[in-house]
Amino acid sequence: MKGWRTLFPNAWYVAVREYRARARTRSFVVGTGLLALIAFAATQLPVLIDYSMTTSQTRIAVVAEAAGMPSDSLAVLDGQLNGQAADTNAHKAFVLSWLSAGDDAAAQKDLEKGTYDVLLIVARDAATNDLGFTVRTDIPQDGSAVASITHALLSLEIDDRLFRAGTSTAALTAPFSLTIGPANATSAGTNSISHQVSADLLSTGLIMLIFMAIITYGQWVAMSVAEEKGSRVMELMLNATTPLQMLAGKVLGNGAAGLTQYGIILAAVVGGLLAQGQIHKAVLGTSSGAPFGGMDPTVLGAFAVLFVLGFLMYSLLYAALGSLVSRQEDVQSAATPLTMLVMTGYLMSVFGLQAIDESWVKIASFVPFFSPYLMLARVSVGHVEMWEFGLSALMLLISVGIALFVAARIYSAGVLLYGQRVSLRQIFLAIRVSR
Amino acid sequence: MSLIIESVSKRFGDVQALEDISLEIKPGEVFGLLGANGAGKTTAMRIVLDILRPDSGTIAWNGRFNRDLPRETWGYLPEERGLYAKMNVLEQLVFFAKLHGVRSKVAEREARGWLERFRIPEYADRRAEQLSKGNQQKIQFIAAILHDPQVLLMDEPFTGLDPVNVALLKEAFLEIKERGKTLIFSTHQMETVEELCESIAIVDRGRVVVSGSVRDVRRSGGRQMVRLAVEGDPEMAWLAELDGVRVTRRGQDYTEMQVTSGHNPEVVLHAALGRDLKVTHFEIADPSLEQIFIEHVGQIDTTERTLAPKVPA
Numbered sequence: 001m002k003g004w005r006t007l008f009p010n011a012w013y014v015a016v017r018e019y020r021a022r023a024r025t026r027s028f029v030v031g032t033g034l035l036a037l038i039a040f041a042a043t044q045l046p047v048l049i050d051y052s053m054t055t056s057q058t059r060i061a062v063v064a065e066a067a068g069m070p071s072d073s074l075a076v077l078d079g080q081l082n083g084q085a086a087d088t089n090a091h092k093a094f095v096l097s098w099l100s101a102g103d104d105a106a107a108q109k110d111l112e113k114g115t116y117d118v119l120l121i122v123a124r125d126a127a128t129n130d131l132g133f134t135v136r137t138d139i140p141q142d143g144s145a146v147a148s149i150t151h152a153l154l155s156l157e158i159d160d161r162l163f164r165a166g167t168s169t170a171a172l173t174a175p176f177s178l179t180i181g182p183a184n185a186t187s188a189g190t191n192s193i194s195h196q197v198s199a200d201l202l203s204t205g206l207i208m209l210i211f212m213a214i215i216t217y218g219q220w221v222a223m224s225v226a227e228e229k230g231s232r233v234m235e236l237m238l239n240a241t242t243p244l245q246m247l248a249g250k251v252l253g254n255g256a257a258g259l260t261q262y263g264i265i266l267a268a269v270v271g272g273l274l275a276q277g278q279i280h281k282a283v284l285g286t287s288s289g290a291p292f293g294g295m296d297p298t299v300l301g302a303f304a305v306l307f308v309l310g311f312l313m314y315s316l317l318y319a320a321l322g323s324l325v326s327r328q329e330d331v332q333s334a335a336t337p338l339t340m341l342v343m344t345g346y347l348m349s350v351f352g353l354q355a356i357d358e359s360w361v362k363i364a365s366f367v368p369f370f371s372p373y374l375m376l377a378r379v380s381v382g383h384v385e386m387w388e389f390g391l392s393a394l395m396l397l398i399s400v401g402i403a404l405f406v407a408a409r410i411y412s413a414g415v416l417l418y419g420q421r422v423s424l425r426q427i428f429l430a431i432r433v434s435r
Numbered sequence: 436m437s438l439i440i441e442s443v444s445k446r447f448g449d450v451q452a453l454e455d456i457s458l459e460i461k462p463g464e465v466f467g468l469l470g471a472n473g474a475g476k477t478t479a480m481r482i483v484l485d486i487l488r489p490d491s492g493t494i495a496w497n498g499r500f501n502r503d504l505p506r507e508t509w510g511y512l513p514e515e516r517g518l519y520a521k522m523n524v525l526e527q528l529v530f531f532a533k534l535h536g537v538r539s540k541v542a543e544r545e546a547r548g549w550l551e552r553f554r555i556p557e558y559a560d561r562r563a564e565q566l567s568k569g570n571q572q573k574i575q576f577i578a579a580i581l582h583d584p585q586v587l588l589m590d591e592p593f594t595g596l597d598p599v600n601v602a603l604l605k606e607a608f609l610e611i612k613e614r615g616k617t618l619i620f621s622t623h624q625m626e627t628v629e630e631l632c633e634s635i636a637i638v639d640r641g642r643v644v645v646s647g648s649v650r651d652v653r654r655s656g657g658r659q660m661v662r663l664a665v666e667g668d669p670e671m672a673w674l675a676e677l678d679g680v681r682v683t684r685r686g687q688d689y690t691e692m693q694v695t696s697g698h699n700p701e702v703v704l705h706a707a708l709g710r711d712l713k714v715t716h717f718e719i720a721d722p723s724l725e726q727i728f729i730e731h732v733g734q735i736d737t738t739e740r741t742l743a744p745k746v747p748a
Contacts, residue, residue, distance in 0.1 A: 013533050021521065232517025236578060238486045239511035240534040416487065 007248055010241045014249025015256065018224060022257040032261045036268035043272030047280045058094050058145045061116040065101040066124035066131055070163040072173070073156060074098050080152035094148070111136060118149065122156075131160050203380030204353065206303045209262070210372050211346040213307065214314045217258030218342070219335060221250050221315045222322030225411070226331045229323065234415050243412035247404075251315045258311075302379040302389060309396040310372030313403045314342060320407035323414030341369055349373035356381045366392050368399035436497050437461045438483070438586060438617065443492030445478055445641075452478045454641040456492070460619060460634065462585075465612055467628040468621040469724070470638035471732060476621040477514055479638070480588045483619075484509050496586060507535040510584030514591050514621075516575055518563040524550075524574055525559040528581060535582035542581060549577040553603055569596050576604065580611060587611060589620040593627055605631065625725040635724070637731055644731040653721035656730060657696030660723075661703050664689040664716035677706055683726075689716050 022028055062077070070076075074096065081094040097116070099107055104121055111119040121134040133153050139145055162172060228234045237246060317338055325334045352361040352374050365374035365388075375392045378384040438460040445453040453475045460466045468476050481487040483494050485501045494501040496508060519527050525546055532542035550556045553573045558566060563574065572595060580587060593601050608631060612618060622628060628635055629649060636646035645655050661680075665671065671690055674682055679698035684691040694700045700719045707714050722730075 010534050013530065017519075017522075017530055021519070024521075231520055232513070232515040233519055235513030235515055235517065236511070236531065236575065237534075239484055239506065239509060239513075240531055241506070416481075 006242070007245055010245040011248040011252065014241065014246055015253035018250055018253025019256050022220065022224075022254060023260065028257070028261070032264050035261070035265050039265045040268040040272040043269055043276055044279060047276060047283055050280065051283055057092070058118060058139065059097070059116045060094055060118040060120055060149070061097045061099055061107045061110065062120045062122065063099045063101065063104045063107050064122045065104070066122050068124070068164075069122070069131070070159055070169055070172075072169045073159070076156055076159050077152050080155045081148055094145075108136075118145075120149070120153075129164070131157055203299065203377060204350075206299065206380065207346070207349050207373050207376055210303075210307050210310055210376065211342065213258055213262065213311055214342050214372075215339065217254055217311065218315045218318040218338075219331070220254045220258065222318040222331050222335050223328055224250055224254060225319050225322030225415075226325050226328045229325070229415060230327050238415065243415065244404075244408045247316065247319055247408055247411050250319055251312060255311055255315060299376075299380045302376055305393050306372040306376050306396070309393065309400055313368065313396065313400045314338070316400070316403040316407040320410040320414065323411045345370040345373045349377045353377050353381070356383055366395060368396045371396050438619075439493075439495045440479075440483065441493050441495075443479070443482060443489045443494065445482060445487065445489050451641050453482070453489070456638075456641070456643055458636055458643060458646055460617060462497070462617050463612065463615050464617055464634055465608065465632050466617070466619045467632035467635040468619060468638060469623065469625075469628060469635055469728060470621065471623065474638045475641040476638060477590055480511070480590055480619075480621065483588060484511055505536075507582050508585050510579040510582070510587040512576055512579040512587075512589040512592055516568070516572055516595075518571055518574060518578075520564040521562055523560055523562050524566070527563065528574065528578055531578040532581040535584075537582050545581055546577060549581070552607070553577070553600075569600055572596060573600065573604075576607070580607075583614075584616065586617045586619065589618070591622055592620050593622060593624060601627075625723065625728065629724055637728055639732045645727070649724070650721070652727060653724060656722060656727060658722055659694050659700050660691060660720045660726075661694055661700045662689045662691050662716060662718040662720065663703060663707065663714070665707055665712040665714050668710075668712055671707075673706065673710060674703070677702060689718075693722070 060081075062074075064073070078094075078096055081096070082092045104119075107116065107119050110116050117139055118135060118137040121136075123132050123134070124130070125132045135146070135149065137146070159172060163169065228237060241249075318335060321334045321338060322331055325331055348361075348364055348370055352358075352364070355361060356378060361374055361378065364370045365378050365384075371392045375384070375389060379389060438458075440456055440458040440460075443453055443456045444451075456475075456479060468479065470476050478487065482489050483501060485494075485504075496504060522530075525543065528546040529539055529542045532546070533539060537545075547556065547559060550559055555570055555573065558570060558574075563571060566574065572592075576589075576592065579589070592604060596604060605627075608618060632649055634646070634648050635652055637644045637652070645652055647655070660683075663671070674680055674690070674692060679695040680692050680703060681695070682690060682692045692703065694703070704714065704717050707717075
């Protein structure tokens with residue numbers, strides 16, 4: 001194989017041609033634009049959720065028929081129902097209208113007209129002297145709004161009982177000491193739900209990115225090989241280049257085109273996340289939490305290494321399979337075994353994330369076909385030693401070398417085989433005699 | 436100092452594609468490879484180009500084995516024509532030339548020059564798929580020669596071209612030959628071979644049946660052809676009495692006959708004059724290549740005996 005010595009510049013020329021041919025297609029331009037748009041929209045989802053929450057308001061009419069209620073009853077209800085928003089100008093999920101005793105008939109009419117969503121009648125039980133509540137509403141009785149109201153009423157009841165027992169309202173609302181810290185007192189980081197959720201999303205997202213890249217861009221490589229065979233340009237190319245130059249050029253060119261698409265989508269995501277605060281403010285008047293909370297440079301570094309190596313290995317094999325068919329229509333079926341392998345690895349990582357310390361996950365994270373997913377899963381959870389990652393990456397790198405050798409052999413034999421189906425025997429025969 | 440193919444054999448599964456082929460092609464020569472479909476012409480070319488490896492035998496050009504030669508030594512016009520359909524013509528010409536080590540600027544200038552010569556300069560910026568088949572073929576020819584290869588191999592270069600383009604291509608052949616390059620092409624059009632080639636080889640079922648200069652090949656059978664026309668005796672029944680003479684064609688213009696080796700063709704003239712006939716045409720010629728070909732291969736076989744199964748159209 002003299003091609004090893006003279007890989008460049010021809011591999012580079014092939015790569016540039018592949019890149020241009022790919023990036024100029026309408027499907028690439030439209031697809032990239034569409035995906036970027038979807039990605040940007042997805043980053044604005046929290047804004048949308050917050051927005052939809054602000055537009056829903058539960059209007060409650062409170063008819064206080066009971067005598068001798070604590071003076072801060074309204075404040076207690078408001079505080080319980082609206083939380084922090086009770087003290088600020090922010091949007092309130094519940095709007096309370098405090099009506100005088102005897103207004104219940106009018107309030108009942110307003111409730112039926114739809115001016116109020118909930119009518120709450122507070123009365124005092126003659127026997128026990130406790131407060132009794134009647135709630136009339138058509139909103140779902142097992143919904144969160146009714147649950148919140150029930151919870152707030154419980155507080156009001158306790159408030160009233162303590163008040164009657166002689167505790168002052170000031171004493172009832174006096175501040176108390178509360179400290180929340182991490183399990184390890186010396187740990188600097190604080191944890192939050194959004195932090196954890198974004199870390200989880202990030203690791204599954206990154207694994208998905210690898211999966212999508214291999215499936216999509218690997219097939220591009222196979223398609224482009226089959227296309228050259230189908231259009232018979234292959235015969236011209238065979239005299240102009242060596243199979244190895246062609247193979248390397250194709251993988252690099254299509255990989256670069258794929259990375260361009262990824263770059264644009266990622267830019268849309270990052271831009272969307274950065275703009276999220278501004279948009280949130282513009283739409284809702286408040287800013288949202290930090291969007292990059294879960295991003296860990298270690299995970300991103302591991303992602304870069306595993307992404308590149310995994311893509312190289314798989315796309316070389318895709319190229320080899322693409323060289324065995326004569327028409328683009330046959331690429332899908334020829335590539336099926338490899339696609340199954342790619343899917344298997346991905347599914348393993350989906351289950352693996354739930355059982356990250358199981359031994360099968362550990363073993364699979366060293367198997368080159370699966371390590372791009374499973375090692376990344378382990379790194380993102382943080383349950384991995386440095387040497388483990390190094391070993392896994394090294395084995396993947398060696399596999400890339402083996403894949404290059406095998407693919408070049410199959411490729412140089414396959415590109416000259418024309419026919420409906422190529423048998424394994426034919427491949428081995430051809431590999432043996434090819435250059 | 437020539438292209439030497441020595442005892443090359445190649446087998447695909449059960450099919451012996453080439454069997455002990457030996458040929459010598461002199462530099463600066465136009466060499467024709469004649470054979471029916473499936474005779475092994477394409478396989479032979481692919482082996483010379485080092486696209487395929489032979490099971491045994493060697494190929495050397497100017498004393499160096501083809502495995503050690505840089506790829507730009509060769510120019511190749513494959514039988515199966517193909518270009519990148521979506522790529523524009525000039526871009527792909529420059530691309531192929533660059534793969535052979537030609538600088539972009541030189542390649543572009545040369546490409547434009549050749550497009551001009553083939554009377555299609557306006558196609559430079561069109562996509563290949565927008566061109567007719569004949570024009571695509573010309574583009575492919577340009578792609579094969581843009582890097583000025585020392586040896587140009589062409590598989591059926593004339594098929595599918597109209598007479599005007601055939602003439603243009605022949606002109607280009609001669610110019611490349613004048614530059615001192617070696618041209619090898621396969622065909623089954625005998626007239627083209629007689630017009631262009633200095634040497635030929637007839638290949639049948641993977642073997643070289645006969646090879647050498649066109650003259651030597653035509654004389655290889657030892658026979659000569661006589662064409663005779665006389666006034667007043669269109670039948671010339673007396674020809675049957677002559678020893679070693681066999682009539683092969685009777686026409687209005689003349690009667691053609693074959694004279695077996697060892698017999699003097701002038702016997703025919705003497706016999707005619709001896710019968711007091713007025714001879715209006717007498718010609719001694721070598722057999723045509725077509726006759727030689729038929730003699731060696733049987734008939735011009737039009738059925739495909741291709742080795743690799745083809746994709747149905």
